[in-house]
Amino acid sequence: MSTQIGVLSVPAKRPASRVINLIQAWLPKLVLAPSLALVLVGVYGYMIWTAVLSFTNSSFMPSFRFVGFAQYARLIANDRWHTACINLVIFGVLFIGVCLALGIFLAIFLDQKIRQEGFIRTVYLYPMALSLIVTGTVWRWILNPGLGLEKLMHDWGWTSFHFDWLVRSHLSVYTLVIAAVWQSSGFVMALFLAGLRGIDPSIIKAARVDGARLPTIYLRIILPCMRPVFFSAIMILAHLSIKSFDLVKVMTAGGPGYSSDLPALFMYDMSFTRGQLGLGAASAIMMLGAILALLVPYLYSELRSKRHD
C-alpha cells in the first residue's frame, strides 16, 4: 500500500503554451471590457453630452450654438421650475421624515418576538414590489374627491369629513407624499429591522444589568447604534425623491396647473413634449448636482469610517 501511490504513472501533462497563458492572463480584462465600455459611454459619456447640451440653445433638435449659462439663467427665472424645486423640498422632507418615523416605529414593534413576524413583514413590504404607476393609479382612485375616501367616511358616519387635496393646487403635492410613503415605508422598516437584528444582544443585556429600562435602551443605546442605517435610509429615500417621476406623472401629471410639478417631470416635459432640449438638459444637470451634493459627503464619510475600521 505504502509505495503504491508513489509508483503510479506520471499525470498527463498539458502543453504549457505561452499563448494560452497570455490569453488566460488577459481574460479577466477582456470579460470586463464590454461593461466598462457601456458604463464609460452610457454613464460618463452621456453625462458630459447632456452637460454640453445644457450650454447650447437646442430646442426641438440638438444644436451646437453655445449660449453659455443662458439656459441655467432661464431655468432659475422659470416659475414652473421654481415651483418644482419647492415641491421637491416639501415632498422630500415629508416623505423622508414620515418614512423614517413609520419605519423605525414598525421595526421596533416587529422586533418584540412577534409570532407572525414573517407574514406581517410580507404585508408591510408588498407595495415595494409594485410599479409606482400602479401605486399612483390606486391612490388617485382612493383620494379622488367624489367617490373615494371622502364618500367612504361619509358612509361610515363621519359626514363632515372633507378631503379634496388631489384637486387643490397648494395641497396636491401632499397626496404624492401619502402614496410614496405607502410604497416605501415598509422598505425602511425592513432596513431598520435588519439593523436591529444586527445589534449584539449582549449590549442590551449589559444595559439591563446597568438598570436601564426598555424605552431608555431603545433611545440611548439601540438607535444611536443604528446611525449607519439612518444614513443609508436617508440616502436612498432622498435619491428616490429627486428621481421621482412616475408617481407624479400618473397621479396629478403635475397638476392642477403645474402646482404639483417636480424636477423630474419638468425635465421630461421640457425635453420631450415642449421641445426645449437645452432647458431640459440644464434641469437634468441640476438634478445630478443635487444628487452629487448628497452623495459625495456620504461616500466620503463612508470611506473614512471604513479606513478607521
Place this chain on the structure above:
Amino acid sequence: MASVTLRNVCKSFSGVEVTRNVNIDIEDGEFVVFVGPSGCGKSTLLRMIAGLEDITDGELYIDNDKVNDKPPMDREVGMVFQSYALYPHMNVAENMAFGLKLAKTHKPEIDRRVTAAAHTLQLDRLLERKPKDLSGGQRQRVAIGRTMVREPKVFLFDEPLSNLDASLRVQMRIEISKLHKRLAATMIYVTHDQVEAMTMADKIVALDQGTVAQIGRPLELYHYPATRFVAGFIGSPQMNFINGRTQSASSQNVTVTLPGGIHITLPVNGSALKPEEPVTLGVRPEHFVSADEAEIVLNGTINVVERLGYQTLAHIDVEGIASTLTLRTDGSNPVQEGQAIALGIQARSCHLFRENGEACPRLYHEPCVDF
C-alpha cells in the same frame, strides 16, 4: 518527487518588500517547515512556490527546472489550504477527482487513484459525503487526499492544522508525519506553531520579517539559534534575556558583566566583539541549575508560580534586571510565591547575542546534536 531550490527570491507588493533574498535548498523527499510569527512572509513564500503569487525577483527551481513563469498547474505541486478549500457542491470523491478530470485522465485511472488515496487516508466510507457533512479532521484528510491523487512532485501545506482543536491537531500532526514517511514525498509545511515545526520537520526554515533567519534541524535551532529572534521564537516558555556588557572577548570565550557587577565567562566565539559592547545573555527557563552546579548565581524573589502538574513555572524578579525571569522546574517543586530563590547559571548552556540580534556561535557541543 523533486527538489526545490529558491535563489535570491524577492517579493514586493506595490513597492513594499515583503520577502527579501530568500535562498533555500530543499532536497528530494525532505519535510521542510517554514516557521515564523504571522506576517513574516512564510505563506507568501509558499504561494510563490505554488505559482499563486508572482515572484518579483530571483529564481525558483523545481527539479532543476526554472518554474518562475509556469502557471500553477504546470508546476505539479499540490497544496493543502488552511481553510481546506473543498468544493462545497462536490462530494468527497468528486473533490478528489476534479483535478484529474480536468487533466483528462482516464476514468478507471481516476477511480484507482481516488480509491487508493481514500484507503490511505481512511476515507473509504465517506466518499459520497459532501464537505459540510464532514468533521474538521475529515475535511483535512480530504484536502490532503485531493492533492495526493494528483501525485504532485511537491506537497505544500499552508497552516493545515490551525482550524482544528488541540487534540485533533496532535493526531493529524502524527498522521501527516506518517504520510510523509509512507509517500517519501517532498513536503513543504508552513506554520506559526513551533511545536509542529519541531516535531515534524527534517529541516526548519525560520523566517523573520521576510528574510531567512536560520535554516537547520529542529534541535540545531533549539541549541544553536543563529539570532536572538530564533532563540526567542523556538522554545516555550521563551528564553530569558539579560542585558550586559562585554569585558573581554576572544574567539575562544567572552567575559560578560551583568547587572550587579557579576562576571561570567562563556564558551562562545566572540571574535567579532569589542570590549564594553552592549550584549544580551540568553538562558532558557529549563537551563537554570542549583547554586552548587553553577558558575554564577542570581538572587531573586518569586513573583508568580504557575503549576501545570507535569512542570511548574516560576516567574522571578531579580534586582537590577528589568525583565521578569522564568524558571521551568519539576511539577513537584514546592516553590512558593514571595519566597527568595537562587538561580544558578551554567556558562556552557548560555547564549550570547549582539545588539543587532546576531548570536555569537556557541562552542559547547550538545551531546545529542549532530551536524
Place this chain on the structure above:
Amino acid sequence: MTEMVRKPFSFNRVLIYTVLLTAAAVYLVPLVVMLLTSFKTLGDISSGNLMALPTHWTMHAWHKAWSTACTGVSCEGVHHFFWNSFKMAIPAVLISTGIGAFNGYVFSKWRFRGSDLIFSMMLFGCFIPFQVILLPMAATLGKMGLANTTAGLVVVHVTYGVAFTTLFFRNYYVGVPDALVKAARLDGAGFFTIFFRIMLPMSVPIFMVCIIWQFTQIWNDFLFGVVFASGDSQPITVGLNNLVNTGTGVKEYNVNMAAALIAALPTLVVYVLAGKYFIRGLTAGSVKG
C-alpha cells in the same frame, strides 16, 4: 430580549399586536380596494363606497382592461403592453444577470491593478438620476435604428442594470473563500472552468436575488418606457398610464383598477413566491449601493 416576553398576555403585548395588525390592515387597504373595485360595475362604484362589496360581481372591467379599453388613440386594452413588457424584461434580465455574474467574478476573484477603480466607476452608475442620460440615449438609439423598439429598451435596461447586477455578484463572490479558486487553479482549472465548474454551482441563491430584483425593476420601470418606446413597443406601465390618463367622459375606475392589477400581477406573484429573495435584493442592493 424584553421583559414583555416573560408576560405574554400583558397589556403591552396586546397593544403591540393591535398596532402591528392595524398597520398591516392599512397597508392592505389599497390592494383590497383595487380588487373590490375591479369586480364592480360603474353603477356600484357611484352608489357604494371604496370598501363596499360589489352588489354584482363581474369580470367585465377585467375584460375591458385586457382587450378593449382605450389607451390613447387605440382601444385594444393593455394586453399588447403586457406582452411587450415580457418581451423586454426577459432578455434584459437574462443578459444583465449574465454580464453581472462575470463582472462580479472578475471583481472579486481576478482583481488586477485598476479593477477596484473600474468597480467604483460602475457603482456610480447606480446613483445617477437617469434624467441626465435620457437625451443622449434617445439620440444614440435613433442613430442605431433602435428607437421605439423593444430591442432598444433591452439595450437601455442592460446598460443601466449591469451596475446593480455586478454589485450583487461581486458582494456574493467576495464571501466565497479565495482558497477555493487557488485550489482549483492548482487542480489545473482556468478562468472559465473555475467560473462554470466551481462558482456557478454555488451561485443559485444570488442568481435568484439578482433575477428577481432585475425583473421587478425592469417590469416596473416607467421612465425608460415612456421616453424610448412608442406605439407597439411600449411596456405595461406606459399602457396603464395611458389608460388612466385617457380622458373620455366618465372615469371608469373599475377598468383602471383591473388594468393596475394586470400590471401588478407578475411582480406580485414573484413577491409572493420568492419574497425572501426579493427582500434580500432590496436590502443588499440599497444598503451597499
